[in-house]
Amino acid sequence: MVGMNDPATVTEPRGTGLPGSARFSPRRRRQISQAVQYTLFVAVALTLVLVADWERVQRGFFDGTSAASMFPELITVAMKNTVIFTITGYVFGFALGLVVALMRLSSAVPNRIVALVFIEVFRGLPALLVFILIGFGLPIAFPGFSLPFGIYGTVALALGLVAAAYLAETFRAGIQAVPRGQMEAARSLGMSYSRAMVTIVVPQAIRIVIPPLTNELILLFKDSSLVFALGLTAATTELTKLGRDVSIEFATSTPLLLAGATYLVITVPLGYAVRRLEARQAKERR
Amino acid sequence: MSAAGDGSGRIVEIRGLSKSFGELEVLSGIDVTVEAGEVVCVIGPSGSGKSTLLRCVNMLEVPTAGSVHVSGVELTHRDVDIDAARRMIGMVFQQFNLFGHLSVMDNVTIAQRRVLRRSKSEAERVARENLAKVGVAEKASSYPPQLSGGQQQRVAIARALSMNPEVMLFDEPTSALDPELVGDVLGAMRQLAEEGMTMLVVTHEMQFAREVADRVLFMDEGVLVEQGPPSQVIADPHHERTRTFLARVLNPTHSGE
Ligand SMILES: Nc1ncnc2c1ncn2[C@@H]1O[C@H](COP(=O)(O)OP(=O)(O)OP(=O)(O)O)[C@@H](O)[C@H]1O
Numbered sequence: 001m002v003g004m005n006d007p008a009t010v011t012e013p014r015g016t017g018l019p020g021s022a023r024f025s026p027r028r029r030r031q032i033s034q035a036v037q038y039t040l041f042v043a044v045a046l047t048l049v050l051v052a053d054w055e056r057v058q059r060g061f062f063d064g065t066s067a068a069s070m071f072p073e074l075i076t077v078a079m080k081n082t083v084i085f086t087i088t089g090y091v092f093g094f095a096l097g098l099v100v101a102l103m104r105l106s107s108a109v110p111n112r113i114v115a116l117v118f119i120e121v122f123r124g125l126p127a128l129l130v131f132i133l134i135g136f137g138l139p140i141a142f143p144g145f146s147l148p149f150g151i152y153g154t155v156a157l158a159l160g161l162v163a164a165a166y167l168a169e170t171f172r173a174g175i176q177a178v179p180r181g182q183m184e185a186a187r188s189l190g191m192s193y194s195r196a197m198v199t200i201v202v203p204q205a206i207r208i209v210i211p212p213l214t215n216e217l218i219l220l221f222k223d224s225s226l227v228f229a230l231g232l233t234a235a236t237t238e239l240t241k242l243g244r245d246v247s248i249e250f251a252t253s254t255p256l257l258l259a260g261a262t263y264l265v266i267t268v269p270l271g272y273a274v275r276r277l278e279a280r281q282a283k284e285r286r
Numbered sequence: 287m288s289a290a291g292d293g294s295g296r297i298v299e300i301r302g303l304s305k306s307f308g309e310l311e312v313l314s315g316i317d318v319t320v321e322a323g324e325v326v327c328v329i330g331p332s333g334s335g336k337s338t339l340l341r342c343v344n345m346l347e348v349p350t351a352g353s354v355h356v357s358g359v360e361l362t363h364r365d366v367d368i369d370a371a372r373r374m375i376g377m378v379f380q381q382f383n384l385f386g387h388l389s390v391m392d393n394v395t396i397a398q399r400r401v402l403r404r405s406k407s408e409a410e411r412v413a414r415e416n417l418a419k420v421g422v423a424e425k426a427s428s429y430p431p432q433l434s435g436g437q438q439q440r441v442a443i444a445r446a447l448s449m450n451p452e453v454m455l456f457d458e459p460t461s462a463l464d465p466e467l468v469g470d471v472l473g474a475m476r477q478l479a480e481e482g483m484t485m486l487v488v489t490h491e492m493q494f495a496r497e498v499a500d501r502v503l504f505m506d507e508g509v510l511v512e513q514g515p516p517s518q519v520i521a522d523p524h525h526e527r528t529r530t531f532l533a534r535v536l537n538p539t540h541s542g543e
């Protein structure tokens with residue numbers, strides 16, 4: 001996009017620019033290039049505004065009746081379920097990811113192989129496929145067995161598996177970023193490897209990777225919408241599903257827009273928190 | 287268990303110790319003993335294997351050949367409980383290695399509580415005692431990054447002391463410090479030596495070695511070249527290699543490097 005151009009990269013080295021560009025100083029040229037960018041941007045925006053059919057836009061995206069019909073379920077059911085699905089999946093994925101990361105770094109070869117296979121499989125499979133496998137494959141493979149908490153248990157497991165693969169790699173990076181001397185000092189005080197890992201290394205590793213851990217929570221919020229593949233009831237519906245259902249009922253996209261905005265209400269503050277944490281860590285490193 | 291700790295007062299006994307990293311032989315056939323209450327300083331050029339020797343004493347590096355006994359326990363025996371054995375051996379590192387996420391008090395109490403199973407109050411009492419001994423009692427609630435290097439290193443000493451070790455290993459404890467902070471750490475070590483602690487110290491501080499050590503070992507290229515009282519090894523070395531090294535260390539401006 002035009003606005004993304006860094007002014008510095010637009011500046012051409014002296015002598016290679018358009019004929020006559022030598023007449024302008026680099027600063028002047030940068031100003032001109034910026035002016036051109038803004039003009040283009042405004043022109044594109046204006047064209048879109050003029051060309052759009054505003055009546056249809058209003059009906060499609062800002063339809064009051066359908067929007068009103070979503071309340072209070074949007075918050076009391078859909079958002080609540082999205083949050084429950086995501087948090088339970090994340091908590092399970094966090095614990096499993098940590099275990100997998102420790103196995104990946106273990107000195108025992110079988111542990112490392114199991115961890116590696118797990119990571120490759122669940123990182124490579126589309127999340128939707130994992131949902132279907134857990135939701136429909138598991139009951140076929142193990143007749144009579146059912147996960148506790150019904151759909152909530154299934155989602156926690158499926159989302160947790162998806163998250164665990166990514167989180168395991170994040171934890172591994174964090175553990176490897178903790179200086180080796182920390183483990184050595186702990187061992188020299190008589191701690192076993194696992195005790196040193198749990199009490200000394202892992203707590204510092206988690207601090208280092210809090211920003212990427214939070215990013216993965218944001219990603220998981222979006223992945224939680226895949227639970228639609230399992231079939232949801234009115235009580236277990238979540239944001240995307242509710243948006244789609246109401247959208248079909250009223251033949252307007254407004255409910256989808258509203259559902260989307262609700263995701264942002266959750267994820268934008270999280271993103272802001274990540275940036276704050278990253279800034280703080282960058283300052284501490286200096 | 288073996289016969290090494292038969293009351294002869296030998297705390298550390300290293301026999302025929304060799305260590306290779308792949309093809310590179312870093313230590314070859316080292317024999318060293320440290321008697322109870324003795325202070326032994328190890329000197330030698332960079333890369334001569336001093337750190338590796340020290341790290342072999344508490345099995346942070348596993349020797350390729352030879353044996354290490356500490357207080358009669360053979361650490362190189364394959365059935366040894368290494369975690370239990372390491373409790374007898376305090377270690378102080380060049381880079382301090384304080385636990386960055388824990389306060390000074392927690393740094394000094396965590397192993398006491400988790401490893402020695404001391405109560406919180408008992409562990410804190412021992413911690414305060416040792417922090418006071420090395421002169422950082424008032425820093426108990428600070429975090430490592432808030433301390434100077436000299437303070438951090440003294441906390442590290444207190445942390446090791448709080449496990450009541452039989453012997454303390456120091457690997458260049460002052461090399462990472464600004465010159466004006468070296469004195470505090472050496473002072474704490476000197477006091478420890480006077481109290482009768484058994485110490486094995488890798489150091490470039492010749493003044494300290496001369497005044498505090500009972501014995502000085504000179505290492506070069508993975509072998510123990512010579513050993514003896516500081517008055518002999520430092521003041522009147524027998525070997526040419528020792529002489530060359532000391533000339534460079536004691537008179538750095540005259541060396542060509
Ligand atoms: N983990 C390792 N893997 C491979 N080589 C190593 C390892 N640790 C040490 N070495 C090598 O062993 C040799 C001896 O290293 P060591 O750290 O024991 O020397 P040193 O006498 O302590 O030196 P310095 O005074 O610089 O600390 C060096 O050549 C070093 O490169």
Ligand SMILES: [Mg+2]
Pocket residue numbers: 336337338457458
């Ligand atoms: Mg060294």
